Amino acid sequence: MSEVHTLHAAFAARIAAVLSALEMEGALPAGVSTANVTVEPPRDPSHGDLATNAAMVLAKQAATNPRALAEKIVEHLNREPSVESAEIAGPGFINLRLADSVWREELAAIAALGPDYGRSKMGRGTRVNVEYVSANPTGPMHMGHCRGAVVGDALATLLEYAGHDVIREYYVNDAGGQVDVLARSVHLRYREALGEDIGAIPEGLYPGDYLVQIGKVLAAEYGDRFAAAPESDWLELFRKRAVHAMMDMIRADLALLGIEHDVFSSEAELQAAGKPEEAEKWLRAHDLVYDGQLEAPKGKTIDDWEPVELPLFRATRFGDDQDRPIKKSDGKWTYFGADLAYHMQKAETADALIDxxxxxxxxxxxxxxxxxxxxxxxxxxxxxxxxxxxxxxQLMRGGEPVKMSKRSGTFVTLADVVREVGKDVVRFTMLTRKPEAQMEFDFAKVVEASKDNPVFYVQYAHARISSTLRKAAGEGLKPDPAALNRLGDEEIALVRLAAQFPRIVEAAASAREPHRIAFYLYDLAAALHAFWNLGNDEPEKRFIVAHDSALTGARLFLARQIGQVVHNGLALLGVQAVEEM
Known part of the structure; x- marks a missing residue:
């Protein structure tokens, strides 16, 4: 359980105290296990503020039926001044309605904790390695990389906020054939920089203009030394220099999104250090790798397929449909073999891994x-x-797909998109759907000032609050926590929703789903806008009521705390809480 403030944790502790009291009374056996007891909001808000399954879970251990045990629990809970009512529902669930004083205290808790409201210690003592982006170092970042970059970065931030020690890692795939192709492409641009007419870029090489500059740099540094030299003289050098230049470009692209990694692990360095060999030795010692032959591919016969003995990982022991080779027939490591060694390396410094x-x-x-x-x-x-x-x-512009060409090397870069619509728009939009769901990114819609644009809708909520507080300050009015008893049902409903934030943080961190924060912020913004709009027709519902300074002070205090929760949530997504729009 979290050791920082959450209303749900506080009431879980109160229910635990009630269960302890029932043990002392003999209504529950001593040492009863409460591990499966939950305290959470009911699915239907009309049923109350909190619900617990305590009676359902413990009735068998108490040798009684759930409703009978629920009656005893309810009797205790109804003595609590913070509980307005405790009622039994269905076969033995207990629904609680909390007193308004609880919600007023919650507003005070938000104010006291500020940017730490919602922070948790649930992950304390756990180091998590989050590996994300890991795009091949063969060119600038494009929008195909963007979504994973934002999801990974937001997840890392969320896990830190929930108390985990997080390592942000990027795996540089610089040992495969694609980096040799990169080196050859750069060599062509190097010759071009020396004045050679290279004509059309040959099929199979990278045609993008982003390689022109590295070609010029190498030409200035080495002159024509490698222009007519055999490939063996320059391939390794050009490969290293090209990868270094591409990684500088990728880091710069990621920085536009506010993304920085703690660790960049090189596949080439991993292999040079003998990590795959170490992994194979370890796996063989544990009978997890053996020398064997793969089954013939479907549709192949012994006449057109030659079986080869390879070192195979016993993947079938762990649910895979066949054992997997860690080396190719030429002795080079398979992608899986290298990846296996890489994960072994990551596991040496982390308690949990996320890719x-x-x-x-x-x-x-x-x-x-x-x-x-x-x-x-x-x-x-x-x-x-x-x-x-x-x-x-899928990139769209005005409802039409944006056309790109791999052959000509033209594609929409991440940098182009960020410069056009802004970092905050890109980041928030990438989290408005579950990552496994298809997504369209329409340049027109993501900057639209409407309720249908979640980015605008949430930022506008914070800007509205900031504007109200500035206006009030100009009129000599201040938020006043002493007048919170003036808040009515509509305002308390806003507090109820804001109070969900710490629980949402822990649930999102546990599920590894940062998009839950974006969904929650949209709901909170919608509730704020709905309350705001009441004042359009009823002046008494406005945050600033000219003839009632006490009510104004209470509502301004409410507004400031709703703004704080929006600010905290946006910070987890790497999005700025704007002051005006």
Missing amino acids: IWGADHAGTVKRIKAAVAALAQGEGKEIPFDVKLVQMV
Whole structure:
């Protein structure tokens, strides 16, 4: 349970105290297990503010029926001054309605905690490695990378806020054939910079203009030394310099989104350090790798397919449909073999692993989960491992798909999009749908000033509050916590929703789902706008009531705390809470 303020945790503690009292009275057996007792808002808000399953869970241990036990629990709860009513529902659930004083106290708690309202210690003592982006270092970031980047970064921030120690990691895939292609593409641009007419970019090389500058840099540095030299003389050098330049570009692109990583792990360095060999040795020692032959591919016969003995990981022991090779027939590591060693390396410094992958990697999930499960089993410990798959983003402009061409190297870069619509719009929009759901990003809609644009709607709520507080200050009016008893049902309903924030944070962190914060903020903004709009027809409902300074002070205090919760939620998403729009 969290050790910082949450209303739900506080009432869970009160119910725990009631259960302890019932033990002393003999209504519950001594040492009864309350591990499965929950205290949370009911699905239907009309049923009350909180609900508990205590009687349903404990009735069997108490050798009684749930409703009979619920009656005893309710009897105790109704003595609590903070409980307006406790009622039994259905077979034995208990619904609580809390006194208005509880919600007034919650407003005071928001004010006291400020930016820490919602912060949790649930993850204390747990180090989590979140690996995200990990785009191949072959060019600038494009919108295909953007969604995973935002989801991973928001998740890392959310986990930190929930008390985890987080490592933000980027895996640089700089050991595969694609970086050799990059080096050859840069060599072509290098020759171009020396004055050679290179003509059309050959098929199979990267055609983008983003390689022109690195070609010029290398030409200035080395002259024509490598212009006609054999590939073996320059490939490694050009590969390293090209990857370094591309990673500088990628870091700069990510910085536009407010994203920074703690660790950049190089696949080439991993292999040079012999990590895959160490992993294979460890796996063989634990009988998790053996030498064997793969089954013939579907549709192939022994006449057109030659079986080869390869080192195979026993993936079938962990739920995969076949064992997987960690090396190719030429002795090079398979992608899976290198990835297995990489995850072994990450597990050395973290208690839990989270990978943010594109949906095109779905076929790899089962085998890498099997590998991590094997590592954990061999080490005699648990290594929680989660893979979040993120769907691509379809770029639209005015309802029409944005056309891109891989052949010509033209694509919409992340930098182009951020410069056009802004960091906050990009980040929030990427979290307005579950990552596994398809998404369209329409340049016109994401900057639209309407309720249908969640980014605008939430930021506008904060801007409205800020504007109201500025106006009030100009008139000599201040938020007044001493007058909170003037708040009515409509205002208390706003507080009830704001008070959900700490629970939402913990639930979102537990589920590894930062989009829950965005969904919650939209609901809170909608409630704020709805209350605001009441004042359009009824002046008495406005935040500033000219003839009633006490009511105005109470509502201004309410507004400031709703604004604080919106601010805290937006901060988790890496989005600014704007003061005016």
